[in-house]
Amino acid sequence: MTPALAVHDLRLLIGGAAVVDGVGFAVAPGEVMALVGESGCGKSLTAHAIMRLLPDAVRQDRGYVALDGDNLSVLSERQMRLVRGRRMSMIFQEPQAALDPLSTVGAQVAEGTGSPLRQARAAVLAMLDEVGIADPARRIDQYPFELSGGMCQRVMIASALIARPAVLIADEPTTALDVTIQAQILDLLRRLAIERGTAIVLITHDMGVVADIADRVAVMYAGRIAETGDTAAIFARPRHPYTALLLAALPRRTDVPRSRLAVIEGRVPAPSEFPTGCRFAGRCPLADARCRAETPLLREVARGHLSACWHAEAVR
Amino acid sequence: MRRYIARRLLQAAIATFLVITIVFFVMRLSGDPTLLLVPEGATAEQIAALRHALGFDRPLAVQYLGYLGDLAHFDLGQSLVQRAPVWLIVASRLPYTMALAAGALVFALVTGIPAGIAMAVWRGGVTERLLSALVLAGQSLPTFWSGILFILLFGVSLHWLPTSGADGPASLVMPSVVLGALAMATFARMTRISVLEELGRDYVTAARARGLSMGAAVVRHVLRNAAIPVVTVVALEVGNLLAGAVIVETVFAWPGIGQLAMQSIFARDFLVVQAIVLFVSMVYIALNLATDLAYSAIDPRIRGMA
Ligand SMILES: Nc1ncnc2c1ncn2[C@@H]1O[C@H](COP(=O)(O)OP(=O)(O)OP(=O)(O)O)[C@@H](O)[C@H]1O
Ligand code: SF4
Ligand SMILES: [Mg+2]
Numbered sequence: 001m002t003p004a005l006a007v008h009d010l011r012l013l014i015g016g017a018a019v020v021d022g023v024g025f026a027v028a029p030g031e032v033m034a035l036v037g038e039s040g041c042g043k044s045l046t047a048h049a050i051m052r053l054l055p056d057a058v059r060q061d062r063g064y065v066a067l068d069g070d071n072l073s074v075l076s077e078r079q080m081r082l083v084r085g086r087r088m089s090m091i092f093q094e095p096q097a098a099l100d101p102l103s104t105v106g107a108q109v110a111e112g113t114g115s116p117l118r119q120a121r122a123a124v125l126a127m128l129d130e131v132g133i134a135d136p137a138r139r140i141d142q143y144p145f146e147l148s149g150g151m152c153q154r155v156m157i158a159s160a161l162i163a164r165p166a167v168l169i170a171d172e173p174t175t176a177l178d179v180t181i182q183a184q185i186l187d188l189l190r191r192l193a194i195e196r197g198t199a200i201v202l203i204t205h206d207m208g209v210v211a212d213i214a215d216r217v218a219v220m221y222a223g224r225i226a227e228t229g230d231t232a233a234i235f236a237r238p239r240h241p242y243t244a245l246l247l248a249a250l251p252r253r254t255d256v257p258r259s260r261l262a263v264i265e266g267r268v269p270a271p272s273e274f275p276t277g278c279r280f281a282g283r284c285p286l287a288d289a290r291c292r293a294e295t296p297l298l299r300e301v302a303r304g305h306l307s308a309c310w311h312a313e314a315v316r
Numbered sequence: 317m318r319r320y321i322a323r324r325l326l327q328a329a330i331a332t333f334l335v336i337t338i339v340f341f342v343m344r345l346s347g348d349p350t351l352l353l354v355p356e357g358a359t360a361e362q363i364a365a366l367r368h369a370l371g372f373d374r375p376l377a378v379q380y381l382g383y384l385g386d387l388a389h390f391d392l393g394q395s396l397v398q399r400a401p402v403w404l405i406v407a408s409r410l411p412y413t414m415a416l417a418a419g420a421l422v423f424a425l426v427t428g429i430p431a432g433i434a435m436a437v438w439r440g441g442v443t444e445r446l447l448s449a450l451v452l453a454g455q456s457l458p459t460f461w462s463g464i465l466f467i468l469l470f471g472v473s474l475h476w477l478p479t480s481g482a483d484g485p486a487s488l489v490m491p492s493v494v495l496g497a498l499a500m501a502t503f504a505r506m507t508r509i510s511v512l513e514e515l516g517r518d519y520v521t522a523a524r525a526r527g528l529s530m531g532a533a534v535v536r537h538v539l540r541n542a543a544i545p546v547v548t549v550v551a552l553e554v555g556n557l558l559a560g561a562v563i564v565e566t567v568f569a570w571p572g573i574g575q576l577a578m579q580s581i582f583a584r585d586f587l588v589v590q591a592i593v594l595f596v597s598m599v600y601i602a603l604n605l606a607t608d609l610a611y612s613a614i615d616p617r618i619r620g621m622a
Contacts, residue, residue: 048521097518156522
């Protein structure tokens with residue numbers, strides 16, 4: 001089956017540094033794929049590159065994105081506008097910042113349809129209802145400051161999904177929300193993926209979120225994919241030392257707020273000081289001379305399970 | 317919303333009263349106003365007689381109450397120099413300054429704001445560099461110098477426009493452009509900064525992720541958000557236009573309030589100067605009030621307050 005979204009060998013440069021290097025993955029319709037990694041590893045840039053909304057400072061010099069088999073890199077900006085919102089859309093970490101404070105909720109959700117609110121009103125009301133907003137007839141004419149953070153994220157989801165895109169990219173959609181709201185938003189995304197067959201790329205730095213909702217995971221480290229495979233397989237047996245450390249840091253089924261990946265010794269190198277060889281070598285308990293000299297490429301260690309580690313078999 | 321407006325109106329009324337009071341005391345305490353009015357070489361008796369005739373020998377509190385009473389009737393007194401009611405003198409000049417300030421403001425708004433938007437949206441290109449040069453010229457050329465340059469170029473050499481005076485709409489063009497140049501530069505710079513800041517916000521990326529073009533995102537979302545700081549500088553600049561009018565009206569022999577202020581200061585026409593100071597202060601207060609009302613028209617968060 002053709003994946004809903006496929007990213008091939010993406011490389012993004014800031015100045016001379018490859019902040020994203022060789023990133024690729026595919027997501028099937030109705031599937032939730034998590035892109036996990038510490039702050040600064042290039043998750044958001046990857047998301048913006050997929051939407052072709054990269055900041056000025058960032059240049060893509062390799063790779064391409066395919067939507068349902070169509071290569072987007074051949075499209076003009078004008079054609080790309082017809083893709084955004086209709087075939088693929090995106091939601092953001094700070095829902096309140098992602099909404100224009102001076103436009104009403106309804107006007108912004110209607111933008112996803114391409115028609116003004118006057119014409120799209122019924123569709124907007126139905127969509128607000130679908131994302132679980134109570135009393136949509138009142139909310140539709142309110143401004144974002146009159147809504148809670150969780151409600152703003154529901155509005156964002158409504159605006160992203162109203163045109164029934166096949167792909168939704170969710171960049172840390174729950175990080176700014178408190179734990180109960182976080183669970184509700186994740187449930188909503190999960191339900192939409194199932195009911196509408198939307199392929200979801202869920203960006204997070206929280207392995208707990210991954211366990212809750214992702215079918216598959218791609219773990220990123222310093223701009224590269226370290227390991228990718230089914231969530232169940234990776235949680236059962238990680239094949240990359242970085243993933244293993246992330247999982248070891250995850251509290252077991254407790255009510256404590258979820259850990260923030262920063263518990264691993266050392267820090268992520270800045271893009272300007274990425275080492276040759278494996279970028280994780282500076283923090284890796286298994287690192288040896290080969291790791292520091294040669295870059296490990298992703299290779300299949302089990303069916304559908306890939307790891308970029310010279311010592312994948314030794315990880316436990 | 318009503319409470320917001322009511323509170324702003326009350327603040328404006330208090331500010332007006334304070335200004336009236338401060339003007340009175342500053343004008344009285346900076347010396348005996350009689351001495352400003354008498355001709356050179358007057359005798360002590362003549363001075364005393366004039367002081368009595370004008371009431372400047374009464375206690376200060378009595379003078380102050382009399383002054384408030386006169387103002388309440390819009391009585392600004394008689395000009396001893398021009399031998400005419402002060403309000404009439406000021407009112408006869410007012411339309412000229414209003415026309416000049418309006419011309420300058422329109423010029424500054426219709427050039428400065430689009431220039432600022434263009435500099436932000438097409439940053440880093442030829443457009444930005446060309447416009448920056450224009451803005452730099454607008455803010456660095458002194459008004460009297462650019463005024464004379466314009467007169468020489470468009471008036472004397474090219475004969476496109478009248479060199480001075482107030483003779484039909486054509487004679488308004490040069491003074492408006494010269495007076496508005498600084499405001500144009502300020503609007504352009506402020507708009508550019510404000511639009512740039514808004515362009516970097518998530519809601520712009522989010523709007524584009526919904527399929528809006530950059531242009532549509534700017535028109536539908538960015539401009540309104542960027543307008544708030546710009547409204548503030550527009551109000552401030554209108555005030556500055558009145559100050560700049562003194563020079564421009566003098567250079568172009570434009571018979572407005574600015575020219576009247578210069579003439580009255582040189583002629584020591586005390587009451588006319590006082591009236592102009594009061595008038596300009598009232599304009600500033602009205603501008604502040606208008607700014608606050610404009611904010612609430614733009615921003616629902618302010619409307620919701622109070
Ligand atoms: N507009 C930009 N200009 C310059 N550098 C940038 C820009 N955006 C991101 N970067 C840099 O690129 C790298 C990757 O950033 P990115 O935002 O993709 O990280 P992230 O994985 O999303 O992190 P976080 O979890 O903090 O959101 C970081 O080193 C960041 O400093
Ligand atoms: S390649 Fe070497 S340094 Fe890199 S993760 Fe594997 S063992 Fe560690
Ligand atoms: Mg990010």
